[in-house]
Amino acid sequence: MKTIASPDHALHFPKAELSGGQLIRPYECPERWDYIVEALAASGFSAPQLPNALDMASVAKVHGADYLRFLEQAWSLWEAEGYEGEAMPMAVAARRMQQREPENINGKLGYFAGATETAITPTTWQAVQSSAACAQTAARLLNAGDSSAFALCRPPGHHAGYDLFGGYCFMNNAAIAAQELRDAGASKVAILDVDFHHGNGTQDIFYERNDVLFVSLHGNPGHAFPYFLGYADETGKGEGEGYNINYPMMPGTPYSVWSDALTHALDRIDQYFADALVVSLGVDTFERDPISFFKLTGDDFTRYGHAIGKRSLPTLFVMEGGYAVEEIGVNTRNVLQGFLDAQP
Numbered sequence: 001m002k003t004i005a006s007p008d009h010a011l012h013f014p015k016a017e018l019s020g021g022q023l024i025r026p027y028e029c030p031e032r033w034d035y036i037v038e039a040l041a042a043s044g045f046s047a048p049q050l051p052n053a054l055d056m057a058s059v060a061k062v063h064g065a066d067y068l069r070f071l072e073q074a075w076s077l078w079e080a081e082g083y084e085g086e087a088m089p090m091a092v093a094a095r096r097m098q099q100r101e102p103e104n105i106n107g108k109l110g111y112f113a114g115a116t117e118t119a120i121t122p123t124t125w126q127a128v129q130s131s132a133a134c135a136q137t138a139a140r141l142l143n144a145g146d147s148s149a150f151a152l153c154r155p156p157g158h159h160a161g162y163d164l165f166g167g168y169c170f171m172n173n174a175a176i177a178a179q180e181l182r183d184a185g186a187s188k189v190a191i192l193d194v195d196f197h198h199g200n201g202t203q204d205i206f207y208e209r210n211d212v213l214f215v216s217l218h219g220n221p222g223h224a225f226p227y228f229l230g231y232a233d234e235t236g237k238g239e240g241e242g243y244n245i246n247y248p249m250m251p252g253t254p255y256s257v258w259s260d261a262l263t264h265a266l267d268r269i270d271q272y273f274a275d276a277l278v279v280s281l282g283v284d285t286f287e288r289d290p291i292s293f294f295k296l297t298g299d300d301f302t303r304y305g306h307a308i309g310k311r312s313l314p315t316l317f318v319m320e321g322g323y324a325v326e327e328i329g330v331n332t333r334n335v336l337q338g339f340l341d342a343q344p
């Protein structure tokens, strides 16, 4: 299994996140990437390869042109206002407000925000493009015949919607990968999101499509970020009806319950007869994750990697969350090793 990763990830390193009424160092930090690279190297995985330059063709099929223009220009517009801090949304286009892009950068930030904890820095856009390029390059490995690949993306992507950023995400790496697989001839692609948080951005992008099945296991949105999406009755719309499946679970959920949901999810993916599987891999389901509430242990990650591997689908793992930073490398490695151990 090849790993695609870019050192450009370190170009996105905001100083601050508003959390619990305080400006804190963001949970989503560059060391996360380092721990994963170290753990894979220590276990004999091949060294990461650099991605190719990002091809915007597939990106433009999952994100709006206005939104991509905003991401590209956000920092320069912010800087032109003379602000000294990092660009963060304040007012948002909430219920009963106009859904119309303002001219002012503060307005634009709020219009395109799905959440307000995520700052934009001078070099965020470069990191975002390189992260998406990792997913795209890894997808093209599958298109060329590899049976599996790992895109070590940072920043993560699954909270990025068609035209929304937030939850540490800007471009939806898993969605871009799924689109790449479709464009290369896969008739159906499944996305399995095992991050603790609901993949609200991925659901948003594919909600009215039946060529990409979206299945997510996550903290019940009544209790967990992103709060406003991820309930079981969200099943898709129009042609997408029946192709969006959510498994929200309550605080304290242990592996025994979580793994039953995973088995059910994998059965649904089998019944869909997907040509390829994209796994949105967040390891914030870990029992000691600081911002999550499931109770998976380190060995559980090996177990579920194995369960995914036994389904024998061409599989692309795309890195999402995981904030128990010192354990993120081992937990990620465990999933990938479990998967490989199940391969024929």
Ligand SMILES: [Zn+2]
Binding pocket: 195, 196, 197, 282, 284, 320, 321, 322
């Ligand atoms: Zn997460």
